[in-house]
Amino acid sequence: MGSRVVVLGSGIAGHTAASFLRKWLGKEHQVIVVSPKSDYNWIPSNIWVGVGLLRADQVLFPLPPVYKRVGIDYRQAKAVAIHPEGAADEPSAFVDIEYTSADKAGQRERVAYDFLINATGPKLNFDATPGLGPDKFTVSVCTAEHAVQTAALLDEKVERMRKGERQKFLVGMGHGTCTCQGAAFEYIVNLEFELRHRGVREMADITYLSNEYELGDFGMGGLHLRQGGYVTPSKIFTESLFAERGIDWVTRAHVSKIEPGRVFIETLAGEEKELAFDMAMLLPPFRGAALSAFAKDGTDITARLFAPSGFMKVDADYAAKPYEQWRAADWPRTYQTEFKNVFAAGIAFAPPHPISVPRVSSKGTNITPAPPRTGMPSATIGKAVARSIVDMIHGAKEPTQTASMAEMGAACVASAGANPFTGTAASITVFPIVPDFEKYPEYGRDLNHTFGEIGLAGHWIKILLHHLFLHKARMRPLWSLIPE
Amino acid sequence: MTTPKTVTPLGRDEHWLTVTKPTAMTRFLRTFLLWQLVRFVVLNLKMLRIIAMGHHPKR
Numbered sequence: 001m002g003s004r005v006v007v008l009g010s011g012i013a014g015h016t017a018a019s020f021l022r023k024w025l026g027k028e029h030q031v032i033v034v035s036p037k038s039d040y041n042w043i044p045s046n047i048w049v050g051v052g053l054l055r056a057d058q059v060l061f062p063l064p065p066v067y068k069r070v071g072i073d074y075r076q077a078k079a080v081a082i083h084p085e086g087a088a089d090e091p092s093a094f095v096d097i098e099y100t101s102a103d104k105a106g107q108r109e110r111v112a113y114d115f116l117i118n119a120t121g122p123k124l125n126f127d128a129t130p131g132l133g134p135d136k137f138t139v140s141v142c143t144a145e146h147a148v149q150t151a152a153l154l155d156e157k158v159e160r161m162r163k164g165e166r167q168k169f170l171v172g173m174g175h176g177t178c179t180c181q182g183a184a185f186e187y188i189v190n191l192e193f194e195l196r197h198r199g200v201r202e203m204a205d206i207t208y209l210s211n212e213y214e215l216g217d218f219g220m221g222g223l224h225l226r227q228g229g230y231v232t233p234s235k236i237f238t239e240s241l242f243a244e245r246g247i248d249w250v251t252r253a254h255v256s257k258i259e260p261g262r263v264f265i266e267t268l269a270g271e272e273k274e275l276a277f278d279m280a281m282l283l284p285p286f287r288g289a290a291l292s293a294f295a296k297d298g299t300d301i302t303a304r305l306f307a308p309s310g311f312m313k314v315d316a317d318y319a320a321k322p323y324e325q326w327r328a329a330d331w332p333r334t335y336q337t338e339f340k341n342v343f344a345a346g347i348a349f350a351p352p353h354p355i356s357v358p359r360v361s362s363k364g365t366n367i368t369p370a371p372p373r374t375g376m377p378s379a380t381i382g383k384a385v386a387r388s389i390v391d392m393i394h395g396a397k398e399p400t401q402t403a404s405m406a407e408m409g410a411a412c413v414a415s416a417g418a419n420p421f422t423g424t425a426a427s428i429t430v431f432p433i434v435p436d437f438e439k440y441p442e443y444g445r446d447l448n449h450t451f452g453e454i455g456l457a458g459h460w461i462k463i464l465l466h467h468l469f470l471h472k473a474r475m476r477p478l479w480s481l482i483p484e
Numbered sequence: 485m486t487t488p489k490t491v492t493p494l495g496r497d498e499h500w501l502t503v504t505k506p507t508a509m510t511r512f513l514r515t516f517l518l519w520q521l522v523r524f525v526v527l528n529l530k531m532l533r534i535i536a537m538g539h540h541p542k543r
Contacts, residue, residue, distance in 0.1 A: 236504050243503040376535075400541060409534035424514055427527050429534045449534060455514040457524035461531070483535040 002028035003393045006095060006113040008079045009289075010035035010063055012043070012375050013346025014119030015473060016382035016484065022072050023480055024390045031071075032111060036078040036100040038063055040473050041144050044375055045466050047186045049147035050281070051194040052154060053418050056144040061474060070475050075111070076101035079120065079289070082305065084339040085296035093341065115389045118312050118344040119382060122286035125175075129284070131258030132174040138258060138280040141187055150281055157279050158195070161203035167278040170263060172209035174282035176254030176361075179370035181210060181218045184283055185238070186414045191281075192245045193417030201246075208242065208249040209263070209275065209282070211367050213359060215239050215249055219369035221356045223430050224443045225452040231443070237452055241416065241426065250275070252359075254367045255282065270362030286370065288312065288348060305337060311350035312337060318352055326353055328406035328436035334399035335385050341392075343385045343399075346378035355434055375469075376410045377403075377433060379484035406434035409449055413462045416454065425458030427451075 005025070007018045010033050021031045039060040048054040067074040077097040084093050094112045099105055124142050126133030134140055139150040157167045171188040173181065188208050195201045208215075216222050216234030223234045242249055252268040263275045263282075288310025292302045306312055316332040330352040335343045344350075355371045373381075381403045388399035409431030417423040429451045435444025443450075472482040506514075513519050 239503040240505055244505055402541075409537050411531040411534045421517075422515055427531075429530055431534060431537065449530075449537070451530055453523065453527065455523055456517075456520040457527055460520075460524055461527060483532070 002026070002030060003114040004030040004032065004112065005115045005117070005389055005393075006032045006034060006111055007117045007119060008034050008095065009119035009121055009346070009348065010037070010040060011119060011121045011346060011378070013121070013348070013378040013382035014117065015040060015063075016379040017117050017119060017345055017386040018072055019070075019473075019475055020383050020386040020480070021390065022070050024386065025393065027071065029393065030073060032073040032075065032113075033063075033067060034075045034077050034079055034095070034097050034111065035063070036076065038074075038076045038101070039144075040066075042466065042470050042473065043142075046141045046144055046147040047183065047190055047415060048418055049144055050139075050141035050150040050154075050187055051190045051418075052151040053194070056148050059147075060144050061470070066473075066475055075099070075109070077104075077109070079118075079291055080108070081292040081294060082116065082118075082342070083294050083296075084116075084305075084342055087294070087296060087298070093339075114341060115392070116342045117382075117385055117389070118291070118342070118348045119346050120289035120291065121347045123289050123310065124284045125287045126284045128175050128177075129255050129258060132255070132282060132284060136258065137260050138174065138282045140281065140283060141183065142283065153279055154191070154194075158198050158200055160278075161195075161200035164203070166203050166205070168276055169204055169206045170209055170275060170277040170280040170282070171206070172282060173211045173253075173369075174255050174258070175285040176211045176266075176365055176367040177370055178211055178283055178285045179219045179372050180283050180286075180374075181212055181369060182372065182374065182412060182414055184208070184210070184281070185218075186416075187281055188247060189241065189245060189414075189416040190418060192247055193419075193423070197419070206247045207275070208247055209253055209255070209265070210249070210251050211254060211369050212251050213268070213357065215242065215251060217356050217369060219354070219356055219372045220430065220433060221435060221444070223428075223445060223450055223452075224447065225428075225450060226447055227452070231447065234452070237426075241454065252367060254361065254365050256365075258282070266361055266363060266365055266367075268359055268361050268367050286347065288350070305339075305342075307350035309350060312344035312348055314344050314349045316350065316352040318350070321353075323357055328404075328432070328434055328438065331404050331406040331434050333402035333404040333407070334388060335381060335403070336388075336399050343389070345382045345385045347373045349373075349381075371405075371434075373405070374410065374412065376412070376484055377405055377408060380408055383484060404432075404434075406432050406436055408432060413458050413465060415459060415462050418459065420459070420463075421456070423459040424454050424456055425462045426454050427458035427461060
């Protein structure tokens with residue numbers, strides 16, 4: 001009899017896992033994807049939607065036809081609760097889901113599973129900062145819909161500048177514990193490039209606002225690159241890029257409140273300041289999806305399965321310890337939870353601690369970037385988890401694959417202007433993502449594999465990746481040959 | 485800003501003076517087609533190498 005694998009979420013980690021499960025498992029096994037949104041969003045390209053260079057339909061496509069074609073069972077629903085031991089009236093493990101599709105909205109169903117992958121990604125926690133978010137006073141590029149709103153507001157601001165009205169743009173982090181600095185970095189340099197392209201750059205004041213201790217931290221504690229005969233910190237690389245483009249910056253900042261046209265910040269030094277803006281693209285901090293867990297007798301075991309942040313606890317070392325005692329080995333390798341048939345992949349797993357040095361302001365506010373879990377590690381983790389599950393279905397007692405962020409590298413191409421001849425992008429490779437100071441005592445990373453360069457070639461790679469990854473996500477011919 | 489703001493005689497914040505900026509040659513090479521074709525190949529190879537180091541059979 002076949003097994004049933006349920007994947008919660010259809011983002012980069014969930015969709016990658018489901019795709020490979022379907023490819024590697026025979027048809028006697030069932031793969032079910034549960035996801036509240038029926039469109040796949042290639043999120044890295046939302047940046048270009050947010051500056052008006054792409055339409056939403058160029059970064060989105062409907063998943064149901066793809067899943068139907070390849071034989072993945074799709075439920076447009078959100079997961080509500082996990083019952084890893086079953087329930088009094090149900091002997092096998094199951095997950096409660098609630099439909100979000102128009103025809104079944106609000107209907108609930110129990111979906112039994114043999115293996116479960118939680119790849120629910122982040123909840124965009126705009127509520128963490130009063131006034132933050134597209135339904136309040138700032139814009140975002142976290143979803144394609146948000147990016148479309150952002151592009152519309154940008155058009156309006158450009159019109160004002162054309163009429164001679166100077167505009168202030170603020171781009172960055174909307175809270176002291178945000179992650180995804182790379183996305184804000186990409187947006188601000190693309191915004192600057194686009195304003196130049198539209199002939200209004202001289203009318204714009206552009207400022208980057210971040211919770212990073214130094215520019216170039218990116219939630220990874222920064223990195224070091226070999227350049228021009230020196231080992232250079234990413235701070236130098238990023239500051240140079242901003243200064244060259246006339247972009248100002250404010251670092252070490254927590255956004256405490258936003259009002260129309262005004263952002264209130266607290267800095268690590270304890271200062272309170274106010275920044276004016278006409279358009280602010282500020283990213284929210286992330287939380288785990290609102291999922292509960294229950295034991296067989298109905299006891300709430302949410303706190304056992306999930307960290308307070310809402311992310312799922314996996315095979316990491318979650319013991320609280322000071323920064324000096326953090327180790328690469330703290331990071332999860334197999335993403336298996338305490339229940340052997342439940343895994344978490346991508347942003348949904350709980351990191352053991354940040355990567356950047358934790359810092360608290362003199363007033364006690366935590367101003368520390370959360371660790372990034374971007375596309376490449378998310379997809380790599382999703383694929384590794386899928387392989388482990390396939391092997392366990394075929395008889396392996398334990399997960400067979402590892403994909404620790406302290407043992408894998410990442411390649412990141414950050415667009416810095418989208419034009420096939422005059423555009424550029426920062427191409428960065430880093431190995432490993434989480435520094436390992438036991439293995440690489442000086443910088444925590446292997447400098448033979450950690451590299452950064454700005455140029456047009458990076459932009460070509462960015463365009464290539466956009467098309468390749470959408471081709472892969474659509475599961476078109478030879479999709480599985482495209483690397484993560 | 486991470487340091488107290490001071491202003492240069494031309495009115496720019498001091499931190500504009502304390503950062504590394506690319507030379508004209510560096511800027512030229514960033515969009516010089518022949519050089520960028522070479523870099524395109526090199527960057528792809530570097531990224532493929534990182535990808536190959538992604539996940540492993542459990543040891």
